[in-house]
Each structure stands twice: as structure tokens, then as C-alpha cells.
Amino acid sequence: MTNKEDSYKFKKVISIGIVSELTGLSQRQIRYYEERKLIFPDRSNGIRKYSFADVEQLMEIANKREEGVPTREIRQEMTKELREKMLKGQMNAHFRFRP
Template sequence: MDSYKHKKVISIGIVSELTGLSPRQIRYYEERQLIFPDRSKGTRKYSFADVEWLVEIANKREEGVQTREIRYEMMKEIRETMRKGQINAHFRSRM
């Protein structure tokens, strides 16, 4: 059961504690469209999957990878996943 990982229930303060990133850094990654928290009444809410992704972003940044490069790779993975889904749907519809 992996669905809990994607529920957006964690506040930015807790995410900051879990990741070691400052709230400012987390908001910066949101501005750079690397992370997409839910918003309710002006409060950002993150998932455990978001926390894992933020740690990965931080590690990449420590290695010197630019945010635009991280976003490019992220979008490439999303497109590939979507393409695979379309191919699978195409073949399932023929069976």
C-alpha cells in the first residue's frame, strides 16, 4: 500500500525538519517548478513522496546540478512515463 506516500498532509515546517532544507529553499524549488505542494488556506501541504524528491533535489544540487537541469530530467521522465502508458493502453485496446 503505497498511497499514503502521495497524500499531501505535511506542513512546510515538518518538511524542513525532515529534509534539512530551509522553508525558503523549499519555496524556491516550488518557484522553479520542481515540487508541487497542495495549497489550502494559504498553507502548503506536502507528501512523503515530495519529501523524498526534495532530498533527491538537494543531493543533486550538492553535486552541482542546476535546477533547470533537474527540471529537464524530471520532465523527460514524465514524458517517457506518459508515452509508455499510451503504448500500453494502445496494446491493451487491441486484445
């Protein structure tokens, strides 16, 4: 799948109510995960907007929480994964690697 085909996944156009319906999470739970810096919606006129990628992320968070993983550990894991992606991107750019 190319970036162009995948780009819809990252557009922040979904309201919190729809995200709640899609995930089965309450709006309060979704806002809590935002407070814990696990999810980062855009805001337009005070209204939160989410992407399909955010919905997937929320489902992963919910599954980990059901397994008893604390939000602190989830955030640490997400930070580690982000660092690894950034390092890989920097290395690819340095060595001019294009997948």
C-alpha cells in the same frame, strides 16, 4: 506493493515546517524549489501541504544541487522522465498491457 498500499505516499498532508525538519532544507529553499517548478505542493487556506513522495523528491533535488547540478537541468530531467512515463502508459493502454 500495490497502489492501495502505496497511496499514503502521495497524500499531501505534511506542512512545510515538518518537511523542513525531515529534509534538513530551509523553508526558503523548499519555496525556491517550488518557484523553480521542481516541486508542487497543494495549498489549503494558503498553507502548503506536501506528500512523502514530495519529501523524497526534495531529497533528490538537494542531492543533485550539492553535486552542482543547476535547477534548470534538474527540471529538464524531471520533464524527460515524466514524458517517458506518460508514453509508456499510453503504449500500455493501447496494447492493453496490465502489469
